[in-house]
Amino acid sequence: MVAEAESRSAVRRETEFPYAGRLVLTVVLLAVYYVMHKIPLPFVQGEIPWSSAYSAQANVLALGITPLIGGFIVIELFSLMTSKGRELRAGGAAGRARLNRVALIASLVIAAFQGWGIASLLEYLSYSGRMSIVDSPGPAFTFFTILTLTAATAMTFGFGQLLSAYGIGNGFALITLLNIGSVAVSLVGGDLRVLGTWLPDAAIVLGLAVLAYLFIRSGENKLIPAFPQGVLAVQWSSRIVFYALRIGVLGELFLRGSPVWRIGAELIVIALLSWLTYHWFSSRPRLEANLSEPAEDLDDLAAVLKRRAFVATGVLLAGAAAGLVWGASGASPVTDIFGFSAVVSAVAIGLDLYDQLRFHRRHGQGALLTQLDNVYFSYFLEQRLQEAEIPALARGHHFRSLLFFFGALYKIDVFVPTDQLDRARGVLADLEMAREVRVF
Secondary structure: OHHHHHHHHHHHHHHHOOHHHHHHHHHHHHHHHHHHHHOEOOOEOOOOOOOOOOHHHOEOOOOOOHHHHHHHHHHHHHHHHOHHHHHHHOOHHHHHHHHHHHHHHHHHHHHHHHHHHHHHHHHHHHHHOOOOOEOOOOHHHHHHHHHHHHHHHHHHHHHHHHHHHHOOOOHHHHHHHHHHHHHHHHHHOOOHHHHHHHHHHHHHHHHHHHHHHHHHHHHHHOOOOOOOOOOHHHHHHHHHHHHHOOOHHHHHHHHOOOHHHHHHHHHHHHHHHHHHHHHHHOOHHHHHHHOOOOHHHHHHHHHHHHHHHHHHHHHHHHHHHHHHHHHHOOOOHHHHOOOHHHHHHHHHHHHHHHHHHHHHHHHOOOEEEEEEOOHHHHHHHHHHHHHOOOOOEEEOHHHHOOOHHHHOOOOEEEEEOHHHHHHHHHHHHHHHHHOOOOOO
């Protein structure tokens, strides 16, 4: 009944919101979200130097989607590691909806704690005399800062849901893409002349983007994730090395030496983390926990993914090395935002949007079949639907497959043509009856 209600709702959305209307709504909502970054927190002085490093902490959207990402990760890990969580995950749409509600509550709690931290920072700057930001530091400022930032997190969640339901693409992925773009705009700062100095950097970004595009498409052709270990290894490595190099003798050695030492250390960390995340996301035991295929089929898939992981690690190392050398050479500020993981993420989101546009042109908006958190089951379901000659769109699975269960905020919505919905439900029902859902 829940699946039927979801599908009927999807059909109504297609009728009420044609693609052009969805595009306009997407642009409007993202524009509103961007403008809200310029609204200061309550009791924050209007003359705050917004070009300073602290200006990003003093607006109502200072937290962005960070609390939502954290809250959904916590609940996703709960659903993976506890029997109660696995029971809810196996409960279909109703169970997933309950987990999503709990994840939103967890996100708001995280937002409240982060809001308290921001209020403490701004008050410290005002009390210390380093920067006059807050008109009246004290309990009232702390309370209203926490309240404002928590409410803004709830609003961000609403924006993401509206974009996913009535716009184009996954709403939270679009917000992530907007955040990357807004940083680039802030670097320009209204002076378009600096763009001329970025041409060599743009060529490097374009080269990395082409590499990411070709590699992601090659994985799609085999209906497997392009990066079986995701891209978290690249995202985490810089933070690990940053803090490690400030500890004792190791820090003295690397910080005072050639940048080559630091680049080498980060590449070693990327390789080690890639091995770790591969075993987290795509090892043989993980496949068995995600799929219920015969053992020999899982063995074959595991062998393919293992070979793919070696090549993918090479791609991550090559892309990260290019970015690190580029940054160490004293290039423009573009290096601060367009690291290889950011380029891969932007390409994946772009491919998800392109695939949705292509599906819409061929089959209309379509009807929602199901919403998934299981990356491998989304590829498996898409393959089975193709075998049944049912066109399918697993919206958002390119980007989600870069993060696996650490990207729980970004859901995978599976759409099929409206006239094929009943047949697709039959395929899905057969698969869900045949498998024991133990992880997602």
